[in-house]
Amino acid sequence: MMSSLKSNNSMPLSISVIIPTYNRKKSLRRTLDSLSRQSYPVKDFEVIVVDDGGNDGTDAITQQTYPYALHYIRQENQGEIVARNTGADRSTGKLLVFLDDDIEVNPDYLAMLAAAHKKHGQAVVLGTLVEILANAKGLTLHTIQETHHARSSDAEAESVTFIDCMSGIISISRCEFFEIGAMQPLRSGEGRNIWGGIDIGYRAHQHRLGFWRAPNAIALHHDSALASLGTRCQRNYRVSYAVQDLFAKYPALQGQIPMFRDKEPVAWRQDPFPLIIQKLARQSASSQVVMRGLEAATPVVERYAPTSKMLVRLYRWVISGYIFRGYQEGLMQHRHEVKA
Known part of the structure; x- marks a missing residue:
């Protein structure tokens, strides 16, 4: 039987942030720096970076000092889905927060996700993705980028469906993650990895989990592949x-x-x-x-x-x-x- 994170207890949830990475050292550092600015107590979350066989010196992050506990794991190249599972296997937090290595989160990101989980219990909670198209070629931001409208700091989480799930902004209790079968690769390839979010979302739906988006948990997506038409x-x-x-x-x-x-x-x-x-x-x-x-x-x-x-x-x-x-x-x- 699944356990619930729903609670009136004021004690913070323990969180494991899991980041798969492959040859994106510079981008990864931006992600890690944004996690350094979290309003969530640093003693209550850990960050697990899973290097999926890269060769750009990503392991240099172990020489950096961060306010939170940082764990670096290196594996042979097996794809981001396997890397997420590797991180989950090594995690210690009650709540798993998955991020991509090209995402920069706002200071309240973890706090907003944790609050939504405490309120809604057995649920998948998503961050709010905002595309950042730096150096866009032939595209103007007002044309292709969805503008995020600022919400009040106490904005309620919005009900969504499993169709909205994206593996780079998803959070779920550790217990529920493994009970529904963890991440499951379809086949190899960039396009197939994209559907990992809906894959796990659909299985969560079959297990009757709810789905919510935290409007003030902002994930800025620096995706170079979207910079031109x-x-x-x-x-x-x-x-x-x-x-x-x-x-x-x-x-x-x-x-x-x-x-x-x-x-x-x-x-x-x-x-x-x-x-x-x-x-x-x-x-x-x-x-x-x-x-x-x-x-x-x-x-x-x-x-x-x-x-x-x-x-x-x-x-x-x-x-x-x-x-x-x-x-x-x-x-x-x-x-x-x-x-x-």
């Missing part, structure tokens, strides 16, 4: 291609992830008429001819109308086209593997 499109293509592994594992998830709702094949007998029209429109707009035209128009609009709503729509259509292409090509590959 081209790199963002390629990331979305890989992620969409890989989602078939998630659907193969959990067929019930098909149709539940909003970004793919109009990218899936038309189900003529099941889909409502408006959805059929949406899917047909997406197919047409994602054809090679149309996509070439949209991509050719993008730099022109960026130059002459960089703050226009037209550019916003153009970005969305181009990115959606890559999502459609990745989804369809991944589906064809999956069907080929099943037949083989």
Whole structure:
């Protein structure tokens, strides 16, 4: 039976912050520095860095002094999902907080997560992700970055679903983490790692855990792969291609992830008429001819109308086209593997 962190006790929860890393020494230090500024008592949390076989001298962090207990673990390269589990195995805290090595958290991050867990008990609590697009190429922040609206310091956690789970901003009790099966890799590859959050989220949902987002637990995401339209499109293509592994594992998830709702094949007998029209429109707009035209128009609009709503729509259509292409090509590959 799962234990609950829900409590009226004023004593702080013990927390283990787990950070997998691979050749991101500079970015990792920014993450560790942000954890040094936490309002949460330093004696009540530890930080576990799992180096997934990198060769950039990440182990130099052991020579640095931090106000919290820092544990460095090195393993052979096995991927970030395995690295998260390695950290969880070595953890001592009652609450596990998973972070990516390109995330910088605000000073109240741990305090806000802990408060939500104490209030809601058996639950997965997420931080609030804000994309930071430094040195963006061809993209303006107001166009592609979701703006975080400041909340009052006592803002309540917001109810969300397992679909919102992202493995780099997730927190869960240690007991519940292992009872639902820990992190489970689908296959190797960047795109497949992205679905690790929904994978564990869906299993938590099956075990009847609640899902909450702490609006004032801010996670600033410094992701260089999102700094240009081209790199963002390629990331979305890989992620969409890989989602078939998630659907193969959990067929019930098909149709539940909003970004793919109009990218899936038309189900003529099941889909409502408006959805059929949406899917047909997406197919047409994602054809090679149309996509070439949209991509050719993008730099022109960026130059002459960089703050226009037209550019916003153009970005969305181009990115959606890559999502459609990745989804369809991944589906064809999956069907080929099943037949083989």
